[in-house]
Amino acid sequence: MWTPEQIRAVPQHLLEWYRANARPMPWHEDADPYHLLVAATMLQQTQVETVLPYLERFLQRFPTATALAEADEEEVLRYWAGLGYYSRARNLHRAAQQIVQRYGGVVPCEAKVLRKLPGVGEYTAGAVASIACGKPEPALDANGYRILARLLAIEEDITRSAVRRKLWDACRQILPADVPGDFNQALMDLGATICTARAPRCLVCPLAGECLAFGQGRQGEIPVLPARRATEKVHDVCVAIQREERWLMVKREDGRLWRGMWEFPRTRLEGEETVEKAVRRLVARFGMSVQACESVTTVRHGVMHYAITLHVVKCRCSGGVLEASEGIRWVSLQEAQSLPLPSPMRRVVHVLIQQHRDGRKAAAG
Numbered sequence: 001m002w003t004p005e006q007i008r009a010v011p012q013h014l015l016e017w018y019r020a021n022a023r024p025m026p027w028h029e030d031a032d033p034y035h036l037l038v039a040a041t042m043l044q045q046t047q048v049e050t051v052l053p054y055l056e057r058f059l060q061r062f063p064t065a066t067a068l069a070e071a072d073e074e075e076v077l078r079y080w081a082g083l084g085y086y087s088r089a090r091n092l093h094r095a096a097q098q099i100v101q102r103y104g105g106v107v108p109c110e111a112k113v114l115r116k117l118p119g120v121g122e123y124t125a126g127a128v129a130s131i132a133c134g135k136p137e138p139a140l141d142a143n144g145y146r147i148l149a150r151l152l153a154i155e156e157d158i159t160r161s162a163v164r165r166k167l168w169d170a171c172r173q174i175l176p177a178d179v180p181g182d183f184n185q186a187l188m189d190l191g192a193t194i195c196t197a198r199a200p201r202c203l204v205c206p207l208a209g210e211c212l213a214f215g216q217g218r219q220g221e222i223p224v225l226p227a228r229r230a231t232e233k234v235h236d237v238c239v240a241i242q243r244e245e246r247w248l249m250v251k252r253e254d255g256r257l258w259r260g261m262w263e264f265p266r267t268r269l270e271g272e273e274t275v276e277k278a279v280r281r282l283v284a285r286f287g288m289s290v291q292a293c294e295s296v297t298t299v300r301h302g303v304m305h306y307a308i309t310l311h312v313v314k315c316r317c318s319g320g321v322l323e324a325s326e327g328i329r330w331v332s333l334q335e336a337q338s339l340p341l342p343s344p345m346r347r348v349v350h351v352l353i354q355q356h357r358d359g360r361k362a363a364a365g
């Protein structure tokens with residue numbers, strides 16, 4: 001594990017560096033536990049630069065746990081739309097409801113209490129407890145795991161739970177009890193700017209003298225990660241069905257991906273199936289018939305290990321009655337924009353609005 005030299009020097013050098021180089025964050029001015037809970041939840045799997053504008057907008061609309069608890073899920077998802085990993089938003093919403101029911105709307109400061117809330121794992125609990133409440137709790141994110149594995153030259157797969165446990169224990173040993181929040185943020189900042197995944201800048205690193213991987217010239221080999229799952233290319237089709245000036249949208253109810261969000265009916269192309277056949281299959285599912293179908297655009301996006309090409313077709317409804325109900329809506333394109341939409345679907349709506357405007361201009365001119 002640590003050498004006595006590392007135990008003394010790592011926190012000292014890291015904090016000296018942090019005091020001169022900390023990235024400005026909104027919670028430096030106002031370390032409210034609820035704000036930290038939202039920020040740490042957004043920061044799971046998403047980078048700071050992406051998170052900050054979403055965080056500001058979200059906290060303006062839901063400034064307290066009570067305000068979030070009282071909102072309906074659809075609105076919460078709408079404010080999260082574009083950040084991805086929507087189960088985080090649903091869990092945060094449920095966590096806020098539990099905070100209101102059990103703790104009178106006040107976010108608890110104890111990591112072990114925080115961990116009982118939906119979606120709150122060790123990292124989020126540690127970040128809230130240390131940064132907002134000054135509790136001596138580690139908060140290791142991907143940056144922290146990487147830095148500690150390099151400092152200690154750990155050659156095992158850092159995604160294994162036994163190895164992660166070892167890294168948490170190691171972090172606990174060097175965590176300064178007086179400034180745990182600064183220490184945790186220093187690790188995150190160092191990982192984001194110096195000890196990066198692909199090209200660590202060891203020559204300017206404040207921990208170079210204590211880093212075993214750098215000492216052995218192995219910073220490029222550590223951390224050890226499992227082999228990446230190969231990307232699979234798939235084709236999806238979505239059909240935007242128009243009835244007068246309204247468009248059919250359906251709510252995703254099943255599966256974990258995008259649950260509770262809205263989209264134009266969508267399906268995966270099966271085997272050698274053509275886009276036209278898939279459109280017919282999709283439309284039949286709703287007991288409708290369509291005409292004047294035309295290709296609108298193609299949207300490429302990635303989800304997990306899938307590289308998805310989404311073929312977008314628009315059609316006019318020519319038969320069948322499908323009334324609005326729970327999970328089914330006929331909306332204008334403007335109304336569609338205010339629904340919680342997955343990012344690819346937001347792009348589709350944008351293209352349809354643009355086409356609509358261009359069509360009107362052409363007709364007028």
Ligand code: SF4
Pocket residue numbers: 147150151194195196200201202203205206207208209211213214219
């Ligand atoms: S010396 Fe290099 S590998 Fe070690 S902590 Fe610093 S940047 Fe990372």
